[in-house]
Amino acid sequence: MLHSKKGKQSIGWVVSLLWVCLLAASLGWAQEDSSGDWPREIDTPQGTVVIYQPQPEKLDGNQLKGRAAVAVELKESTEPVFGVVWFEARLETDRAERTAIIADVTVTQVRFPEQDEQKSKKLKALLEKEIPKWQLPISMDRLLTTLDLAEQRSEAAQKINTKPPKILFVAEPAVLITLDGEPKLKKEEGSELMRVINTPFTILLVPSEKTYYLYADKDTWYTAIDIKGDWAVSKKVPKEVSERAPKAEPDTGEKEATEHEKEPGPPPKVIVVTEPAELISSKGEPEYTPISGTDLLLYMSNTDSDVLFHIKNQQYFILLSGRWYTSSKMEGPWQYVPGEKLPSDFAKIPEDAEMGTVLYSVPDTDVAKEAVLDTQIPQTAAVDRKKAKLTVEYDGDPKFENIKGTEMTYAVNTATPVIYANNKYYACDEAVWFIAGKATGPWQVATSVPDEIYTIPPESPIYHVTFVRIYHVTDDVVYVGYTPGYTNTYVYNTTIVYGTGYWYPGWYGSYYYPRPATWGFHVRYNPWTGWRFGFSYGWGPFRFTIGGGGWYRGGWWGPGRYRGYRRGYRHGYRHGRNAGYRAGRHNAAQQNLYRSQRNKARTTKSPATAGKRAKASGMSHRANNVYADRNGDVHRKTDKGWEKRAKDGWKSEKDQPAKTQQQKTKPTQTQVQKSQQRQNQQLDRSYQARQQGEQRARSYNQAQGRSHSSRSSGRSRGGGGRGGGGRR
Numbered sequence: 001m002l003h004s005k006k007g008k009q010s011i012g013w014v015v016s017l018l019w020v021c022l023l024a025a026s027l028g029w030a031q032e033d034s035s036g037d038w039p040r041e042i043d044t045p046q047g048t049v050v051i052y053q054p055q056p057e058k059l060d061g062n063q064l065k066g067r068a069a070v071a072v073e074l075k076e077s078t079e080p081v082f083g084v085v086w087f088e089a090r091l092e093t094d095r096a097e098r099t100a101i102i103a104d105v106t107v108t109q110v111r112f113p114e115q116d117e118q119k120s121k122k123l124k125a126l127l128e129k130e131i132p133k134w135q136l137p138i139s140m141d142r143l144l145t146t147l148d149l150a151e152q153r154s155e156a157a158q159k160i161n162t163k164p165p166k167i168l169f170v171a172e173p174a175v176l177i178t179l180d181g182e183p184k185l186k187k188e189e190g191s192e193l194m195r196v197i198n199t200p201f202t203i204l205l206v207p208s209e210k211t212y213y214l215y216a217d218k219d220t221w222y223t224a225i226d227i228k229g230d231w232a233v234s235k236k237v238p239k240e241v242s243e244r245a246p247k248a249e250p251d252t253g254e255k256e257a258t259e260h261e262k263e264p265g266p267p268p269k270v271i272v273v274t275e276p277a278e279l280i281s282s283k284g285e286p287e288y289t290p291i292s293g294t295d296l297l298l299y300m301s302n303t304d305s306d307v308l309f310h311i312k313n314q315q316y317f318i319l320l321s322g323r324w325y326t327s328s329k330m331e332g333p334w335q336y337v338p339g340e341k342l343p344s345d346f347a348k349i350p351e352d353a354e355m356g357t358v359l360y361s362v363p364d365t366d367v368a369k370e371a372v373l374d375t376q377i378p379q380t381a382a383v384d385r386k387k388a389k390l391t392v393e394y395d396g397d398p399k400f401e402n403i404k405g406t407e408m409t410y411a412v413n414t415a416t417p418v419i420y421a422n423n424k425y426y427a428c429d430e431a432v433w434f435i436a437g438k439a440t441g442p443w444q445v446a447t448s449v450p451d452e453i454y455t456i457p458p459e460s461p462i463y464h465v466t467f468v469r470i471y472h473v474t475d476d477v478v479y480v481g482y483t484p485g486y487t488n489t490y491v492y493n494t495t496i497v498y499g500t501g502y503w504y505p506g507w508y509g510s511y512y513y514p515r516p517a518t519w520g521f522h523v524r525y526n527p528w529t530g531w532r533f534g535f536s537y538g539w540g541p542f543r544f545t546i547g548g549g550g551w552y553r554g555g556w557w558g559p560g561r562y563r564g565y566r567r568g569y570r571h572g573y574r575h576g577r578n579a580g581y582r583a584g585r586h587n588a589a590q591q592n593l594y595r596s597q598r599n600k601a602r603t604t605k606s607p608a609t610a611g612k613r614a615k616a617s618g619m620s621h622r623a624n625n626v627y628a629d630r631n632g633d634v635h636r637k638t639d640k641g642w643e644k645r646a647k648d649g650w651k652s653e654k655d656q657p658a659k660t661q662q663q664k665t666k667p668t669q670t671q672v673q674k675s676q677q678r679q680n681q682q683l684d685r686s687y688q689a690r691q692q693g694e695q696r697a698r699s700y701n702q703a704q705g706r707s708h709s710s711r712s713s714g715r716s717r718g719g720g721g722r723g724g725g726g727r728r
Helices: 004-031 117-133 140-146 344-348 354-361 366-374 451-455 463-467 573-578 669-704
Strands: 040-044 047-051 055-060 063-074 081-094 099-111 136-139 166-170 174-178 185-187 194-196 203-206 211-217 220-224 269-273 277-281 288-290 297-300 307-310 315-320 323-327 379-384 400-402 409-411 418-421 424-429 432-436 468-473 477-482 489-492 495-498 524-526 530-532 626-628 634-638 641-646 649-652
Touching: 055 140, 063 099, 063 626, 081 634, 099 140, 136 140, 140 366, 140 669, 166 269, 174 277, 269 277, 297 354, 354 366, 354 495, 354 524, 366 495, 418 451, 432 468, 451 463, 463 468, 626 669, 634 669
Parallel strands: 166 277, 174 269
Antiparallel strands: 040 047, 047 063, 055 063, 063 081, 081 099, 081 379, 099 136, 185 194, 194 203, 203 211, 211 220, 288 297, 297 307, 307 315, 315 323, 379 477, 400 409, 409 418, 418 424, 424 432, 468 477, 489 495, 524 530, 626 634, 634 641, 641 649
16 A cells, blocks of 8 residues: 555556556557457556456446456556446447447546545546546457346347247258248339249249249249249240349358358259248258257258257257247147247257257357347447438338327338327438438438337337437437347347247338348348348259349348348358358448448447547556456456455455445354355356457457467467357
8 A cells, every 4th residue: 555645646646647548548449459358558657557358237228337447557666556447438339340439438436445435536536537538449249248138228029929930841952932922013124024023032924924933043043834833943044034133242252152062952942932931941851860968859960940859858849030939740730939948958059069059049058148148239320410311212102000009100101111200200211210390301310219119019010110229419420329129130038039920011012112021031040140041942052042123122131221131041051150250251241230321421430439549559468367346346366266456465365255335244254255155256257258258259350360369378269160159
């Protein structure tokens, strides 16, 4: 402990160095790899300031509360001064790049356990003035694993539909072609051809031949007389049909196929449905393989679907869009089973097993917990109030219908959700809210929306807009953000699911506006890639491509123009999963709606982080093993257990009782032991979360080719090359 005048001067140095460190962080850290390793340090003429990885406590929208341990190593002193800073801040995120910035920091409390209360108050007053200049980058993965799930504001959906769709099973390679109801035909301009517009696939009718053509892949078309009948590969395709093949996708660097996918095989059978359905296709009769780490589970190894068999119960289990269904036979009937009621062996599936891909939907597994936490972190942006524009396209005059259970109405003949509430019109376009006095505009950026909008039920096709928020408004910008519910990912009970499960008929007029769909596209989740679509078929060098055409207006997978999943995965999904992050990283940028072409003209850098330029601070080579507990004491993890920082240095936790804020009398030995046990449990959880975040972030960096080799020694490697264990 420091004393007298010299002590006051030393404390002054502590304050100066700490706020210099934080200010330098605000200026420089965002310029380097923002997934950066911890702790961070800054060397100054007076000494070194070390900031250990922040410990988030609560995230509500884009408002983050947390604490961080700090250490000041003065050159004039042989011992560093340790302290704890509590803060509230605004979180700026980039989910595609897995990074975040802790901005607009407000200090709520400061404690230096080695100093008395009066000196700590002086430190707090000074730091409150300087720390708001602090901008601190942190890896999304580090942030995610250190958030306390129990304290999160859950985005859980209450009325998700779990009724099974029509489930088809065929013991041969097959692909499901989904139509949104009976086929709707529109004449192609300048041709006799008719296009089926209520499907994302390219299906054309030649009226004179009474023949349908379905685009499958480059130079490959199927043909049929009856759209719901038998399809076969066409040997000859009319020129006017072939000229209307979907345009090639931009080069994303995605590997087209694994060697396994290139194996020869028969053309898959085409099955066309006009109702919500899912297809399970196997290569021949089902074959089952034991799942390592379990005693009673087998999985169907000759299908790309998630099909498990429980030996003791003699029950089949299939996973569809995050929902489990069970039956005593593959032909059904199938019944929904909550994840909490799955046989206990499901939770024993190893993350690196072939079926580790299903763990996101098995409650209480690490993968499931992280998937739920991931839905709590919004994608954020700053919208320029002057530059942001919107034009809403209607198919004819605006037509409005009631939103069930509310007094609001919404426009049905547009791809943009437009809501009439409180005598105003509110439009949500690519996760930005706009307001107008008329349905046709003019539109300007909204600074608030009625609370009633957030009561829209899942039965409504515009339910997803309830996951877009306005966080803060200034004269120049509006801070907005959306959580994954906007793009059809919902928390249901304790796991995530895709889609609401409801069927919403699309608008059919001069154009076709589809609504978000849950079924028909073999949606599956991978911690590395998020949700991806597939078409349920097995072996063979065929790839069915989704294409728009002149009439289709997007909307199958969330917001009107959201096209993040149109490519779909091919056979070899689990082989692709073994490639971890690389399996689907190519479309990550597309999944950030604030990077869309429309939003590029609307968004801007936030005033808090714009124009910051300085030399980046250093990443420390010391261990990231110092933690701040909730009481403001500082601890470190060693090979021998936990140590606590005392006035005379580090002391074993066994040598001193844990502190409790409620104790007014001398605690008994039993109370001390219980208090110490609770504290160590909290510290252990913090340690495990930090280690897990380190592993996730390192895996991400390795996959990006940006791992920090200088810090690799002695650290556990990530799961990028491990089956289902790799994290996004």
